[in-house]
Amino acid sequence: MFISGASRGIGLSIAKRVAADGANIALVAKTAEPHPKLPGTIYTAAKEIEEAGGQALPMVGDVRDGDSVAAAVAQAVDQFGGIDICVNNASAINLGSIEEVPLKGFDLMNGIQIRGTYAVSQACIPHMKGRENPHILTLSPPIRLESQWLKPTAYMMAKFGMTLCALGVAEELRDAGIASNTLWPRTRVATAVVQPAGWRRGDGPRPQARGVFRRGIRDPDQARSVIHWANPAVRGRAAGIWCHRSVGLRLRARLGVGS
Secondary structure: OEEEOOOOHHHHHHHHHHHOOOOEEEEEEOOOOOOOOOOOOHHHHHHHHHHOOOEEEEEEOOOOOHHHHHHHHHHHHHHHOOOOEEEEOOOOOOOOOOOOOOHHHHHHHHHHHHHHHHHHHHHHHHHHOOOOOOEEEEEOOOOOOOHHHOOOHHHHHHHHHHHHHHHHHHHHOOOOOOEEEEEOOOEEEOOOOOHHHOOOOOOOOOHHHOOOOEEEEEOHHHHHHHHHHHOHHHHOOOOOOOOOOOOOHHHHHHHOOOO
16 A cells, blocks of 8 residues: 555554555655654654554655655555555645635645645556556545535635546546545544644534534544445455545445445
8 A cells, every 4th residue: 555644644544454454555744753733753653554563664755746756656666566555645734715725825735635646646556557456545525516515615626626636547547447436534533633723522513614524523543444444455346436425334335345
């Protein structure tokens, strides 16, 4: 598995869950030194992954930098012999309105979410062709045009861009046998990045976020048990693109696994 943005939160939880199945995991993230406000680095994440039962290859890099991404993918292939799963998890978050988010923030989110997803997918694809059951998994929402899904503008545009990339890749690579799927938690997840915005476990939904997240809030480790059902190494069914707000029983049924 090659995964972006896995030094903490949902990305780390995904990596630890597949590590429990003995996966080899190459992770790329920007956090090499401890952040003053956020826990963990790429190296502490690698330690947690190995303690969970997998092999980890931590690499410092910026998904917006094509050369950095290409070098990381090449190193992963050299270490593990190929790539079976590509997970586009890296994201930046700013839930301000169009009047509140400056262009610098807009560029950051669209650079990481859209350019990063495109760059990581593009670099991984040549090394996924010919594998037994290759998958690209992108952490992004279904494209919904109801009014409640269309705000906050900047964040919505960036996350929908990830989904459009995943949809395009699914169609372009269908004949090559590479599946491209998206996954979006039904509830808000109490990651270290989200909590500084004022979301705590048990909080009600914030008005500007109702179009992006539904009610409730959970720990990343609680969410990973649902995310695990999308792990193609375990459930493996290469079949196009799935975008669900609720990924529990519906995704399990779609994959043909038990309740």
